[in-house]
Amino acid sequence: MADQKSKHATLAIDGVDTPIELPIYSGSLGPDVIDVSKLTGQGYFTYDPGFVSTAACESGITYIDGDQGILLHRGYPIDQLAEKSDYLELCYLLLNGELPSGTAKEEFVSTIKNHTMVNEQLRTFFQGFRPDAHPMAIMCGVVGALSAFYHDSLDIDDEEHRKITAHRLIAKMPTLAAMSYKHSQGQPFIYPRNDMGYAENFLHMMFATPCEEYKVSPTLARAMDRIFLLHADHEQNASTSTVRLAGSTGANPFASVAAGIAALWGPSHGGANEAVLNMLDEIGNVDKIPEYIRKAKDKNDPFRIMGFGHRVYKNYDPRATVMQQTCHEVLEELGVENDPILAMARELERIALEDEYFVEKRLYPNVDFYSGIILKAIGIPVEMFTVIFATGRTPGWIAHWNEMIGSPYKIGRPRQLYTGSPKRDFVEVDKR
Ligand code: SDX
Numbered sequence: 001m002a003d004q005k006s007k008h009a010t011l012a013i014d015g016v017d018t019p020i021e022l023p024i025y026s027g028s029l030g031p032d033v034i035d036v037s038k039l040t041g042q043g044y045f046t047y048d049p050g051f052v053s054t055a056a057c058e059s060g061i062t063y064i065d066g067d068q069g070i071l072l073h074r075g076y077p078i079d080q081l082a083e084k085s086d087y088l089e090l091c092y093l094l095l096n097g098e099l100p101s102g103t104a105k106e107e108f109v110s111t112i113k114n115h116t117m118v119n120e121q122l123r124t125f126f127q128g129f130r131p132d133a134h135p136m137a138i139m140c141g142v143v144g145a146l147s148a149f150y151h152d153s154l155d156i157d158d159e160e161h162r163k164i165t166a167h168r169l170i171a172k173m174p175t176l177a178a179m180s181y182k183h184s185q186g187q188p189f190i191y192p193r194n195d196m197g198y199a200e201n202f203l204h205m206m207f208a209t210p211c212e213e214y215k216v217s218p219t220l221a222r223a224m225d226r227i228f229l230l231h232a233d234h235e236q237n238a239s240t241s242t243v244r245l246a247g248s249t250g251a252n253p254f255a256s257v258a259a260g261i262a263a264l265w266g267p268s269h270g271g272a273n274e275a276v277l278n279m280l281d282e283i284g285n286v287d288k289i290p291e292y293i294r295k296a297k298d299k300n301d302p303f304r305i306m307g308f309g310h311r312v313y314k315n316y317d318p319r320a321t322v323m324q325q326t327c328h329e330v331l332e333e334l335g336v337e338n339d340p341i342l343a344m345a346r347e348l349e350r351i352a353l354e355d356e357y358f359v360e361k362r363l364y365p366n367v368d369f370y371s372g373i374i375l376k377a378i379g380i381p382v383e384m385f386t387v388i389f390a391t392g393r394t395p396g397w398i399a400h401w402n403e404m405i406g407s408p409y410k411i412g413r414p415r416q417l418y419t420g421s422p423k424r425d426f427v428e429v430d431k432r
Contacts, residue, residue, distance in 0.1 A: 009034045013044075029063050029072075045415045052311070055236075056412070057244065061094060061399050062235045069315035069364075073233060074098070082322045087228040088112060088198050091170055091395040094233055095402065109198075115171035116192035116201065118179075119149045126183045135180035135387045136265045142176050143169075144258030154252045156405050165253045166398045173391040174198065178205030181384055199224035202391075207379065220378045223330045227371060230319045231389050233396025234367075235312075239264040243397045244404050245412040253401055260397045261390050267306065270393070272368035273385040275306040277341070277376060286347045293348075297357045305352060307369030314362035323370040330377050342373050 007024040020042055023035045033055045036046045048054045063072040071078040074093050081090055085099075092100045092108045100108055125145055129138050147154065150168065153161040179189050182205075190205045200221040208214035234240070243260035247253065264270035283292050295303040310317060331337045349365055352358045368389075375385050 007032070011039075016042075027058070028060075030065065040415075045417070047417055050311075051241075056241060057236065057404065059235070059400065059403060060097070061403060062233045062396070064235050064312050066310070066312035066314050069313060069318050069321075071234070071318045078230070078318050079322055082226060082229060082326075085229070087225045087232065087392075088170075090229050090232050094395045094399040095166055111167050112171045112198065113192075113194045115168050116175050116194075118146075118172050118175050122146075122149070122176075123179070123189060126179060126189075129183060131184055131186060133184070135177070135184065135384055136261065136271075136390070138180040138183065139176060139387055139390060140258055140262050140265075142180070143173075143261055144255050146172065147252045147254035150254070156247075156250065156252065159406070162253070162402050162405065166395075166402060169253065169257060169394050169398055173394045174202035175205060177384070177387045177391050178202060180387060181206055181381070184383075197221060197225070199228060203378070219330065219333045223326055223374055223378060226322070226326050227374060227388060228392040230322060230367060230371070231392030233393065233399065236400075238266075238269050239393065240397055240400050243401050247401045247404055248409055248412040253398060256401055257394065257397050260393075264390050264393065265386055270368075270386045270389040272306050272366070273372045273375070273389060274382050276345075276368055277372040277382045277385070279306045280341055280344055280348075283344065283348070286344050289344070289348050289351055293351055293355060296352075297355075305348070305363075307365055307372075308352060308358070309361075309363040310366045313364060313366060316364045317366040319367040320365040320369055323367060323374065324365075327370045327374050327377075330374050334377055336377060339373070339377070341376065345370065345373060 009022045009024055011020040011022060013020065020039070022038065024032050025035060026032045039046060046054070061074065063075075064070065073081060073090060074097055076085075076093070076099075081093075085093075088109050089100060089105055091112075092105065122142060122145065125142050126138065129141075146168070150165070153164045153168075155161045175192050182189050188210055190208045190210075192201050192205060196204055196216070200216045200218075203216045203221060203224055204214060207216075236244075239260040242263035243256045246256040246259040251259075267275040279292075283289060292303065292305070295301045296305045296308075327342060328337065331339050331342060349369065352363070358364075371389075372382070372385050375388060376382070380388060
């Protein structure tokens with residue numbers, strides 16, 4: 001529990017004789033928080049559209065310092081994890097709070113490998129979708145449908161049930177993601193393989209066919225693992241908050257994660273990686289960049305530089321730094337370091353970071369700015385980009401859900417500032 005210092009905030013309200021004392025809590029890092037829960041009893045709500053200044057919960061999973069551009073997972077900096085760890089090890093860390101021993105890591109990897117298949121009946125779900133269905137629409141449906149198959153492990157108050165559900169979700173997301181892609185290609189689904197690593201297995205399910213042996217490039221498998229790792233968790237972002245809110249009603253974890261997938265789909269959130277590539281495609285060439293920078297600055301123009309800006313980071317997103325490095329490595333190893341899309345992205349970043357509008361509003365590249373370029377180089381189609389994000393984010397969603405369900409919690413139920421009509425009597429239709 002947060003450390004409640006003797007510190008208080010005193011709220012003086014016009015016309016109210018006695019100021020209201022509000023307790024202040026301190027965490028281990030970051031700003032103190034003011035507990036405003038007693039305000040309802042005094043006849044007030046707090047008002048914070050978009051939750052810009054609201055801590056909705058206490059958590060020990062991920063810490064972000066937006067001003068310093070710091071991201072810690074259970075205390076470990078993202079750049080160290082990206083360089084020295086791997087995605088499944090980070091999944092273990094997010095779920096359990098500590099890095100695994102060698103034995104624990106082997107057991108975890110083996111457990112995940114043995115949950116990668118999905119029930120054969122799930123395959124028929126895909127026949128209900130048109131081939132041109134957006135894969136995020138498919139993922140919203142089939143992930144929620146997983147709860148129709150696991151009645152044996154849906155007692156959310158049972159720690160073992162929560163554990164096997166976490167393993168099932170982490171293990172099956174790549175399988176379902178690859179199936180949503182194969183469906184769009186009219187190709188047969190490829191079963192997961194227990195002799196492959198997590199990212200290698202995903203790329204094999206995506207691009208192999210039954211007609212011949214398919215060898216996944218170790219370079220691309222490493223890049224894919226890095227992409228999953230960089231998306232694994234990010235504190236109380238919109239989709240994670242959605243998972244927590246859905247889970248706070250007692251909804252099962254598959255349904256709660258499906259709600260998170262739906263929230264992630266928006267172009268202001270996880271849909272931005274797909275939007276970045278579409279934006280670069282629309283800009284077309286570096287000569288057009290100044291025109292689009294002007295559009296982005298024009299209040300009357302809805303155009304935004306996708307992959308730029310962030311609610312929390314008012315500095316470089318540390319994931320974008322790692323992503324950019326990975327981008328160079330992958331494209332260089334693939335012999336496409338002169339990729340025109342990458343050249344345009346780098347020129348767009350250079351111009352934007354020198355522009356006073358972006359400097360004054362502290363807008364920097366975020367995780368989505370370079371990820372799409374790597375995914376494109378790996379051969380992932382643009383419409384699959386957010387599905388990759390959702391797959392990578394699954395351990396974060398389930399770690400937050402588990403953290404909430406694993407300790408006393410209340411159903412999330414915000415209030416409002418009502419500005420509608422005062423009470424009035426019904427008017428019969430012949431009198432209107
Ligand atoms: C993710 O929360 C997370 O942690 C999310 C995420 C995660 O890992 O879960 O990090 C993943 O969602 C990253 C963000 C991906 N989205 C985009 O790249 C879309 C483009 N970015 C913007 O839509 C925007 O920056 C947001 C939505 C990301 C943040 O919006 P905020 O915090 O609500 O800030 P804002 O929209 O109020 O912007 C502040 C100002 C505004 O100008 P003023 O009204 O103050 O004059 O900056 C401007 C905005 O117009 N602005 C931009 C801009 N982003 C903000 N102007 C041009 N281009 C942009 N990209």
